[in-house]
Amino acid sequence: MTSAALDRAQARATLTTRAALASIAVAVFLVLLKSYAAWHTGSVAMLGSLADTALDLIASIVTLVGVRFAAMPADDDHRFGHGKAEALAALAQVVLISISALGIAWRAIDRLGSNAQTEGLELGMGVSMVAIGATFALLAYQRHVIKRTGSVAIETDHVHYQSDLLLNLAVIIALVLDQMLGWRMADPLFGIVIAAWLMFGAWRAASRSIDQLMDKEWPAAKRHAFLAAAADYPELVGLHDCRTRTSGAHDFVQFHVWVPGGWTVRQAHERMDKVEEALQARFPGTEILIHLDPEGHTDRETMLPSAITESRS
Numbered sequence: 001m002t003s004a005a006l007d008r009a010q011a012r013a014t015l016t017t018r019a020a021l022a023s024i025a026v027a028v029f030l031v032l033l034k035s036y037a038a039w040h041t042g043s044v045a046m047l048g049s050l051a052d053t054a055l056d057l058i059a060s061i062v063t064l065v066g067v068r069f070a071a072m073p074a075d076d077d078h079r080f081g082h083g084k085a086e087a088l089a090a091l092a093q094v095v096l097i098s099i100s101a102l103g104i105a106w107r108a109i110d111r112l113g114s115n116a117q118t119e120g121l122e123l124g125m126g127v128s129m130v131a132i133g134a135t136f137a138l139l140a141y142q143r144h145v146i147k148r149t150g151s152v153a154i155e156t157d158h159v160h161y162q163s164d165l166l167l168n169l170a171v172i173i174a175l176v177l178d179q180m181l182g183w184r185m186a187d188p189l190f191g192i193v194i195a196a197w198l199m200f201g202a203w204r205a206a207s208r209s210i211d212q213l214m215d216k217e218w219p220a221a222k223r224h225a226f227l228a229a230a231a232d233y234p235e236l237v238g239l240h241d242c243r244t245r246t247s248g249a250h251d252f253v254q255f256h257v258w259v260p261g262g263w264t265v266r267q268a269h270e271r272m273d274k275v276e277e278a279l280q281a282r283f284p285g286t287e288i289l290i291h292l293d294p295e296g297h298t299d300r301e302t303m304l305p306s307a308i309t310e311s312r313s
Helices: 002-042 044-070 085-112 121-149 152-179 185-211 218-232 263-284
Strands: 240-246 250-259 285-296
Touching: 002 044, 002 121, 002 152, 044 085, 044 121, 044 152, 044 185, 085 185, 121 152, 152 185, 185 240, 218 240, 218 263, 263 285
Parallel strands: 250 285
Antiparallel strands: 240 250
């Protein structure tokens, strides 16, 4: 790796680490603030917002640890790297999110029958407004880091914090409906909605993590984009048996390609090396493995009949 490449890698690591630490700092501040507000207002919606922020804190810590572990280079025991550490960290978050969502839903259902009123309208609204302001500032910084680094981990964290804006607005609406308009069911109903939102987020996170752990193929658009790029190289006209997967921030693609039987091993190696370098430049962070077959040959170990020939249309 060149000195310039090392400098870029170090700069990227510094930016992503700072973004993760910024997320942790904001989450710690909001957890303390919302804990005080939830205690004094008795609002289930505020409790739900507190739980989501606490999970944001845990998620940011786990993401920081997972991303740093996933960035470790491959070693003798992990030849494909440590990228799946991110997926394992995400599954740990899913368990915490699900437990918290169920607890909030139970508390909200219990509140439906009590007809109890929340307290501290000004405190609850003030805390929620501060939370919205802090979240906006964090989102702006995250956008800057994403633009500079293209980090998938920070982008995922960014999407997560975007949902916090809606949750804080929901708390304000619930408190206004409960204390100013006298609708006692507003707070527990918003608590149930927030619990459902948390469960939906957990389900989405679990789906993405399981897809990585099960080596699911790339999304169709991404796969087609790679095959379209491969079609630009005459050496790959016989591309077949293509398989793709993602592990953390790293992508992997392997395929077979038919080459003229008259080519020597050296000729084929030199040509494919150039093609591989060109494709990696167009798809940064992608490890490409090319297997050469004599023209027209089909391997007996092909796992799926549909994988024998790739459509180039």
